[in-house]
Every structure is written in structure tokens, then in C-alpha cells.
Amino acid sequence: xxxxxxxxxxxxxxxxxxxxxxxxxxxxxxxxxxxxxxxxxxxxxxxxxxxxxxxxxxxxxxxxxxxxxxxxxxxxxxxxxxxxxxxxxxxxxxxxxxxxxxxxxxxxxxxxxxxxxxxxxxxxxxxxxxxxxxxxxxxxxxxxxxxxxxxxxxxxxxxxxxxxxxxxxxxxxxxxxxxxxxxxxxxxxxxxxxxxxxxxxxxxxxxxxxxxxxxxxxxxxxxxxxxxxxxxxxxxxxxxxx
Amino acid sequence: xxxxxxxxxxxxxxxxxxxxxxxxxxxxxxxxxxxxxxxxxxxxxxxxxxxxxxxxxxxxxxxxxxxxxxxxxxxxxxxxxxxxxxxxxxxxxxxxxxxxxxxxxxxxxxxxxxxxxxxxxxxxxxxxxxxxxxxxxxxxxxxxxxxxxxxxxxxxxxxxxxxxxxxxxxxxxxxxxxxxxxxxxxxxxxxxxxxxxxxxxxxxxxxxxxxxxxxxxxxxxxxxxxxxxxxxxxxxxxxxxxxxxxxxxxxxxxxxxxxxxxxxxxxxxxxxxxxxxxxx
Numbered sequence: 001x002x003x004x005x006x007x008x009x010x011x012x013x014x015x016x017x018x019x020x021x022x023x024x025x026x027x028x029x030x031x032x033x034x035x036x037x038x039x040x041x042x043x044x045x046x047x048x049x050x051x052x053x054x055x056x057x058x059x060x061x062x063x064x065x066x067x068x069x070x071x072x073x074x075x076x077x078x079x080x081x082x083x084x085x086x087x088x089x090x091x092x093x094x095x096x097x098x099x100x101x102x103x104x105x106x107x108x109x110x111x112x113x114x115x116x117x118x119x120x121x122x123x124x125x126x127x128x129x130x131x132x133x134x135x136x137x138x139x140x141x142x143x144x145x146x147x148x149x150x151x152x153x154x155x156x157x158x159x160x161x162x163x164x165x166x167x168x169x170x171x172x173x174x175x176x177x178x179x180x181x182x183x184x185x186x187x188x189x190x191x192x193x194x195x196x197x198x199x200x201x202x203x204x205x206x207x208x209x210x211x212x213x214x215x216x217x218x219x220x221x222x223x224x225x226x227x228x229x230x231x232x233x234x235x236x237x238x239x240x241x242x
Numbered sequence: 243x244x245x246x247x248x249x250x251x252x253x254x255x256x257x258x259x260x261x262x263x264x265x266x267x268x269x270x271x272x273x274x275x276x277x278x279x280x281x282x283x284x285x286x287x288x289x290x291x292x293x294x295x296x297x298x299x300x301x302x303x304x305x306x307x308x309x310x311x312x313x314x315x316x317x318x319x320x321x322x323x324x325x326x327x328x329x330x331x332x333x334x335x336x337x338x339x340x341x342x343x344x345x346x347x348x349x350x351x352x353x354x355x356x357x358x359x360x361x362x363x364x365x366x367x368x369x370x371x372x373x374x375x376x377x378x379x380x381x382x383x384x385x386x387x388x389x390x391x392x393x394x395x396x397x398x399x400x401x402x403x404x405x406x407x408x409x410x411x412x413x414x415x416x417x418x419x420x421x422x423x424x425x426x427x428x429x430x431x432x433x434x435x436x437x438x439x440x441x442x443x444x445x446x447x448x449x450x451x452x453x454x455x456x457x458x459x460x461x462x463x464x465x466x467x468x469x470x471x472x473x474x475x476x477x478x479x480x481x482x483x484x485x486x487x488x489x490x491x492x493x494x495x496x497x498x499x500x501x502x503x504x505x506x507x508x509x510x511x512x513x514x515x516x517x518x519x520x521x522x
Contacts, residue, residue: 191397
């Protein structure tokens with residue numbers, strides 16, 4: 001993996017202020033000579049600023065009583081296979097592009113996703129009017145609280161400083177051990193690490209959209225724990241297989 | 243501290259019955275740094291036998307230190323070369339197997355198995371646990387095992403069939419298939435793949451399924467007693483069971499109870515479908 005490829009996976013961490021001081025300094029040294037990385041960072045910052053400018057979206061009214069009415073009606077066994085169709089907002093998490101040399105985020109994708117999310121929230125609220133109680137149509141549920149992205153304070157949502165430090169330390173240890181590893185092993189480790197990275201990025205973006213969502217917070221924490229565990233495993237492999 | 247009591251260099255070749263050594267109850271076998279394929283079978287003898295595949299001229303060394311027998315490629319000719327070996331061990335013997343690129347098949351053992359590799363499929367069958375498997379990029383398959391099973395493959399599928407015992411399985415980018423798994427405690431987690439669980443529900447059992455990008459399909463008995471918690475970020479929930487939601491937790495998280503609710507199940511899918519079905 002080239003120096004440039006190494007950083008393309010970590011641009012959002014840089015923008016979010018999640019890099020360790022050492023990594024931050026190293027990235028900035030790289031970015032000084034890399035126009036592509038500088039441009040990507042600017043695009044990410046533009047998206048965050050645009051999302052912040054949209055302002056907060058008021059949560060819709062409490063929808064639970066409506067859900068309960070509809071679901072309860074199905075209980076006596078009239079419908080054997082009940083379906084609760086949860087909100088079908090357009091996919092809000094832009095697909096990160098993992099392969100080397102490309103950016104993880106695309107400005108149009110993310111900006112469009114943010115706008116669509118707000119529209120979906122409003123649409124969900126409207127859909128829960130008089131026409132709601134059609135048992136076989138499922139129950140659309142608007143999110144109880146949807147807010148615009150708010151990562152502008154520099155602290156990434158869900159970030160656990162101790163965990164982040166563990167991850168940074170392990171990344172450094174693995175980087176040192178890299179040369180001792182079989183090239184095929186390195187390829188496998190990096191491929192799997194990219195899957196975890198993608199999950200972290202998607203979880204972080206989701207939590208930025210819905211910061212009060214406890215499930216998303218736990219999900220992000222768990223994804224970062226997975227990364228730490230995997231890095232531990234990888235450094236351990238470096239020790240016993242080299 | 244303990245002197246080497248036995249050091250046997252084995253030139254794994256075409257001759258059958260390459261090496262047989264006596265072992266005593268309590269001995270354990272450690273296989274280190276293997277690359278190639280390793281087949282381990284339990285038998286009703288207190289002896290350990292190592293055989294090579296015909297034509298394989300790599301060398302391995304078997305050494306003893308206290309109650310630990312270690313099998314590893316010999317430093318002179320075997321290291322870095324692929325070895326195909328078949329090992330017979332007493333059923334009671336504990337096994338600890340490690341290698342970089344090695345396919346492992348273990349069956350008919352009862353002393354506990356631990357396998358760790360980087361690449362290569364791992365298969366454990368017809369055995370008693372505990373079974374502990376960690377693979378970076380190999381497919382893991384555990385069938386007809388009684389006892390706790392802990393299995394992780396970062397890059398491939400994990401399949402458990404007819405397992406009785408607590409289960410803890412993980413994958414990074416593979417599916418988790420848990421068929422006829424009877425566990426009082428079960429945790430299944432994958433980042434990029436599906437989870438399929440089909441099994442009975444124990445009273446007071448605890449079941450946790452987590453998927454980042456994929457579907458969770460859970461088949462349980464019609465009379466199961468479960469306190470269910472379901473959460474998703476961008477997905478759907480489908481149930482063959484009539485349900486009465488009990489608590490809306492905000493976002494797309496809610497809970498409900500089936501039967502007496504004596505056991506608990508948590509299903510979390512970030513982006514995918516949750517299906518709750520009745521066992522056929």
C-alpha cells in the first residue's frame with residue numbers, strides 16, 4: 001500500500017479530528033505534496049458545512065400509538081405473517097469506495113443523502129395521517145428524531161478516546177511489523193480491515209444523522225472495538241507467523 | 243525447565259505408519275507453524291501416530307516437553323514448505339493447532355480443540371468441545387459437536403450444524419449459518435454478510451445477533467418464550483409470529499414478547515432485513 005493509499009482510508013478521521021497527533025502530522029506532511037488528498041479533504045469539509053447549514057429538523061410527533069393500534073389489530077391470528085415495514089427512507093449512507101486511490105466519500109452522494117433524509121422525515125410524518133390504518137400495507141414509521149449532520153465541533157460522534165488510542169497504537173505496531181509479514185498475509189489483513197473501516201464510516205455517518213440513537217451509538221462503538229480486536233489479532237499474527 | 247524427552251524428526255514420505263509414540267492421559271498436542279493440510283482423527287488408543295502423504299518429503303519434528311507434545315516443521319527442511327499430514331490422537335487429547343496457510347480437519351476428539359490460522363478452511367466434526375477457532379481468511383465449519391463453540395473468520399463464512407452448547411461466532415465479511423444449534427447462550431455477529439439461525443430456544447437463554455450490512459433470518463419454535471429486542475438503522479422487520487409491540491425505543495428500535503418471555507433475544511441489523519420465522 002502506497003503512502004497515498006494509506007491515507008485515502010482515513011480522510012474522514014482526519015476531518016473529524018480522530019487521528020492521533022502523530023498521524024495527523026504525518027497526514028499533513030503527505031497532503032502538502034498530494035493535491036488529490038487536499039481536494040478530498042476540502043470536499044468532505046464542504047459537505048459537513050452544508051449539512052450544518054440545513055439546521056436542525058424538529059422531531060415528528062410521537063408515532064407509537066398509531067403503530068400499536070395497527071399491530072394489535074393483527075393479533076387474533078387473522079394474518080399469520082405480519083409485516084412491520086420500518087421506514088423506507090432512501091439509503092442515507094453513501095457507499096464508500098474502498099479500493100485504493102479513490103475517495104471514501106463523494107460530495108454529491110452525501111449531500112443528496114442528507115437532503116433526502118430530511119424529505120423522508122417529512123414524508124413519513126405526512127404519511128401517518130388518516131390513511132394509515134391499512135393492516136396489510138405495513139406501518140411506516142418516521143424516525144423519532146432526525147437531525148442534520150453536526151460534526152463541526154471536531155469530536156466524532158461515538159468516539160471513545162481510550163479505544164481510539166488503542167486503535168492508533170495497534171495500527172502503529174502493525175505498521176512496524178508489516179515488513180516481516182508474508183505479502184499474501186498483508187493482502188488478506190488489509191482486505192479485511194477495509195471491511196471494518198467501511199462499517200465504522202457508515203456507522204459514524206448514521207450517528208451523525210441521528211445523534212440520539214442509542215443503537216447507532218452502540219453499533220459504532222462495537223465496530224471500533226472490532227477494529228481494535230482485529231488489529232490485536234493482526235499484530236499477534238505478525239508475531240507468530242514471521 | 244523441562245528437558246526434551248523426545249525429539250523425532252520425521253521425513254514424511256510414502257512409508258505408512260511413519261511415527262507412533264506412546265502418550266499418557268493429560269498430554270496435549272500442539273501443532274505449530276504448519277502450512278499445507280492437517281487431518282487429525284481421534285482413536286481409542288493411547289498412542290499418537292503421524293503419517294505423511296505419499297510423495298511429500300518435507301520434514302516435521304515432534305518434541306515433548308512435560309505433558310506437551312509439539313509438532314512443527316523442522317527448521318532445516320520443513321519450514322516454509324507445505325506439509326500434508328494425518329495425525330491420530332487419543333480421543334481425550336487436547337489439541338492446539340496453529341499455522342499460516344493450512345487446511346485443518348479434526349474429528350472424533352473429546353479433549354477440546356483450538357485452531358488458529360491465517361488462510362485455509364477449518365473443519366471440526368463429530369467431537370466434544372470446547373472448540374475454539376480463529377481464522378483470518380478461511381471458511382470455518384463445525385458439525386455434530388457438543389460443547390462450547392467459539393469460531394471466528396474475519397474474511398469467510400462460519401457454519402455450525404447440529405451443535406449443542408454455547409456459541410460465540412463472528413465474521414467480518416462472511417455469512418454465519420447456524421443450523422440446528424441448541425444453545426443457552428448464543429452470540430453471532432457479522433459486518434458484511436447474513437446470519438441464519440435455526441434452533442430451539444432454551445428457557446432463560448440469551449441470544450444476540452448483530453449484522454452491519456446483511457440480513458438476519460431467525461427460525462424458532464412456535465411455542466418459544468422470548469423477550470425480543472429489535473433494532474435497525476435502515477432495514478425491515480418481518481415476522482411470521484403475531485406480535486404486540488411493548489416498547490418503542492426511538493429510531494427503529496422496539497421490543498415485544500413471545501410466549502412467556504423467559505429467554506431473551508436481541509437482533510440488530512444496521513442495513514438489511516430481519517426475518518423472524520417459525521421452525522419447520
